[in-house]
Amino acid sequence: MKYNFDKVHDRINDPYSYSMKYALHHEYKSDMIKNMGERMGYKDGKVPDDTLTFFLADMDFDIAPAIVEACRKAADFPNYGYTGANKAYYEAVKRWFHVHFDWDFDIDDIIEYHGTHPGVADAVKKLTRPGAGVIVFTPSYGFDNDITPLGRKFVGIDFIEHPDHSFTVDWEAFEKAAEDKNNEALIIVQPHNPLGFCYTVEEMQRIADICRRNGVYMIADMVHLDIARKGVHPVPLAKAVGPEMVVSLTGLAKTFNIAGLSVSNMIIQDPKLKEKLSRGFSGFSPFGVAAATAAYTQCDDWVEELNQYIDSLVDYACDFISKNFKKLKVNRPEASYVLYLDFRGYGLTSQQLDERICGKAHLVLSNGAQFGGGHQPELWRRMCLTSPMADVKEALNRLKDAFADLEK
Ligand SMILES: Cc1ncc(COP(=O)(O)O)c(C=O)c1O
Known part of the structure; x- marks a missing residue:
């Protein structure tokens, strides 16, 4: 391999790290970090020193050298004033999706955003009326904080769980929700977080058919699109179903691990939607523009590795x-680096799980309660495989020891 993903920098102690994921290890914790730690099972957010952390979709690996170089050049230009994207940036975005997904759009179809979340929230705000319902298949990466503060209603439709532990859309419940005139949009996460599957073209066409028949807009969050298991090729929603009534959000945060630079893009090819969603102030920094341009033009081999x-x-x-x-179940994810671990087989409560996962194993995993859904989500934990192999091995060994007495 050309790049070394085994060797990482010290994100806890380096004074320039500023890592949110590892703020749990610091003595001073803002309220937000404390709350986050509590949600992961640690009282007052306090974690033991040897804790290993897997709750955030944030990789520990060094980013691609071409991105560091681009940021260095941007840093050398001694003016960090209000920043906008330029033509090279838009061309780079267009290139990436053409090369990797055979998905073509014009540079005028791109609206840059300082994150996928702001893009999703803006689409909800501009496409739906106050009080309207927004459909989300659950469990799901959380959008309540985007939908509810906007005065819209979160309408969760649980996936159907099959005996082989796979999950699929509950078509009957979805169709009923789409027919309800109060519901005006669907947020679809492709590939899915936390379940790790990709919607097939046929599934997306069925979803689009139901949405279009009922006047429901589709907002596709595809921030995990580039990270896929060998042989799996996630298809962008708009590529599968065409652009009508589709808003696509793509991001660089996960693929290139540059969440700290806040760069995402909304792609809209439907002229009627373009009238509703226009370009505003991006909130970009020079580093974000430089990094994204380099990422989308020079880092194909890095993403492959x-x-x-x-x-x-x-x-x-x-x-x-x-x-x-024997009792812990997991599906092999088709995409992204999320493992959604099903601890229901142990017959423990969520707190009892925390006593083992946090108290004994010293691991930070996400409590499934934050993803919702009707499958006792509080008895699931999400583990992001975003650390070097040595840490993943250590974490799994600790987990094994922490549950060994219950496996007999
Ligand atoms: C599905 C999904 N959407 C959005 C985000 C956040 O993306 P951003 O930092 O670009 O807002 C995440 C982060 O984990 C995610 O998993």
């Missing part, structure tokens, strides 16, 4: 779990 490394993490973790646990 990253995916190979994540393949090895996912293979290792899934094999380890199936060999060493």
Whole structure:
């Protein structure tokens, strides 16, 4: 491999790290960090020193050298005034999706955003009326904080769980929700977080058909699109179903691990939607523009190797779990680096799980309660495989020890 994903920098102690994920390890914690730690099972957000952290979709690996170089050049230009995207930026975005997804759009179809969340929230605000319902398939990465403060209603439709632990859309419930005139938009996450599957073209066409028949806009959050397991090719929603009534959000935060630079793009090819969603102030920094342009033009090989490394993490973790646990269940994700761990088989409460995961194993995983859904989500934990192999191995060994007495 050209890039080394095993060797990482010290994100806890380096004074220039500013890592939110590792703020839990610091003595001073803002209220937000304390709350976050509490949600993950640690009282007052306090974690033991040897804690290993897997709750955030934020990779520990060094980013691609071409991005660091671009940021260095941007840093050398001694003016950090209000910043906008330029033609090279838009061309770079267009290039990436053409090359990797055979998805073509014009540079005028791109609206830059300082994050996927702001893009989703803006689409909800501009496409739906106050009081309207927004449909989300659950469990799901959280959008309540985008939808509810805007005065819209979160309408969760639980996925159907199958005996082989796969999940699919509850078509009947979805169709009923789409027919309800109060519901005006659907947020669809492709590939799915936390379940890790990709919607097939056929599923997306069925979703689009239901939405279009009922005048429901589709807002596709595709921030995890580039991270996929070997042989899996997630298809962008607009590529699968065409542009009508579709707003696409793409991001660089996950793919290139540059969440701290806040760069995302909304793609709209439907002229009627363009009238409703126009370009505003991006909130970009020079570093974000430089980084994104380099990422989308010079880092194809880095992403390829990253995916190979994540393949090895996912293979290792899934094999380890199936060999060493009888009651812990997990689906091998098709995309992203999320493992959604099902602890229901132990017959423990959420607090009892925390006593083992936090108290014994010293791991920070996300409590499934934050993703909702009707499958006892508080008994699931999300583990992001975003750390070097040595840490993943150590974490799984600790988890095995923490549950060993219940496996007999
Ligand atoms: C599905 C999904 N959407 C959005 C985000 C946040 O993206 P951004 O930082 O670009 O707002 C995440 C982060 O984990 C995510 O998983």
